[in-house]
Amino acid sequence: MASDGVPRKVGVVGYGRLGQSLVSHLLTQGPELGLELVFVWNRDPGRMAGSVPPSLQLQNLAALRERHPDLVVEVAHPQIIQKSGAQILRYANLLVGSPSALADQATEQRLQSLRVTMATHPDGFRLEGPLAAVLSTGHRTVLYEGPVRGLCPFAPRNSNTMAAAALAAPSLGFDRVVGVLVADLSLTDRHVVDVELSGPPGPTGRSFAVHTHRENPAEPGAVTGSATVTAFWRSLLGCCQLPSRPGIHLC
Ligand SMILES: NC(=O)c1ccc[n+]([C@@H]2O[C@H](COP(=O)([O-])OP(=O)(O)OC[C@H]3O[C@@H](n4cnc5c(N)ncnc54)[C@H](O)[C@@H]3O)[C@@H](O)[C@H]2O)c1
The missing domain is CATH 3.40.50.720 (NAD(P)-binding Rossmann-like Domain)
Known part of the structure; x- marks a missing residue:
């Protein structure tokens, strides 16, 4: 090697x-x-x-x-x-392996937008602090939507994909990459991650955009998908x- x-x-x-x-x-x-x-x-x-x-x-x-x-x-x-x-x-x-640990590092500039949504069954979450007290009401509940920095301390084991995105986009970082955590009762056997990226508007006023959707099979209640x-x-x-x-x- x-x-x-x-x-x-x-x-x-x-x-x-x-x-x-x-x-x-x-x-x-x-x-x-x-x-x-x-x-x-x-x-x-x-x-x-x-x-x-x-x-x-x-x-x-x-x-x-x-x-x-x-x-x-x-x-x-x-x-x-x-x-x-x-x-x-x-x-x-x-x-x-747990990049949410790095959420306390600052980055500054703003060039683009990046939004990462992670959805799974509530049993797959290991939440702390105020997030642990949020009750899933109904079929699909948004538990958090905001800067990834604010999510990592309260969902340190469910925010690693978002933390990696924040580090991979240093122009946005933990303060400007938006993380969304969703409890969805139908997702008993998978973790679903949507990444929506858009660049600054070009001369025509339109922006380049990429949207990926990943369904990762997971054992019921598991933090980590297969x-x-x-x-x-x-x-x-x-x-x-x-x-x-x-x-x-x-x-
Ligand atoms: N980067 C990613 O996208 C990604 C994806 C999945 C999991 N992860 C992270 O990887 C890590 C391991 O995941 P896993 O599915 O193997 O978890 P796991 O719960 O199966 O195993 C974690 C191991 O670490 C030990 N441990 C737990 N808390 C500890 C602490 N505070 N100090 C020292 N040891 C501790 C446990 O005893 C266990 O042996 C977790 O932090 C998880 O959040 C990251």
């Missing part, structure tokens, strides 16, 4: 749905791809028992340096990025294929 022929060493932080899938891929396909799994850390180490080789279980995240990772993949919780992201970046590249698991694996491979450039990658 690496251009110099040396296996890239990958550490995984978080051993839930995404972490388990990535670890499984790394153990089975990693060697042929030039990737070596060097550690797995989970808040509850007991969850790794029986499926992660003991030598790969990292008990203390602060000791990750001893495993010499080239890339650390965070698939745990935004708090991990907030608490340990800077420390991880001292020793390795970091693939951020296609997302594959997307994370592809992102991990993408990080390892890039020329060696230190820094942060987003999922």
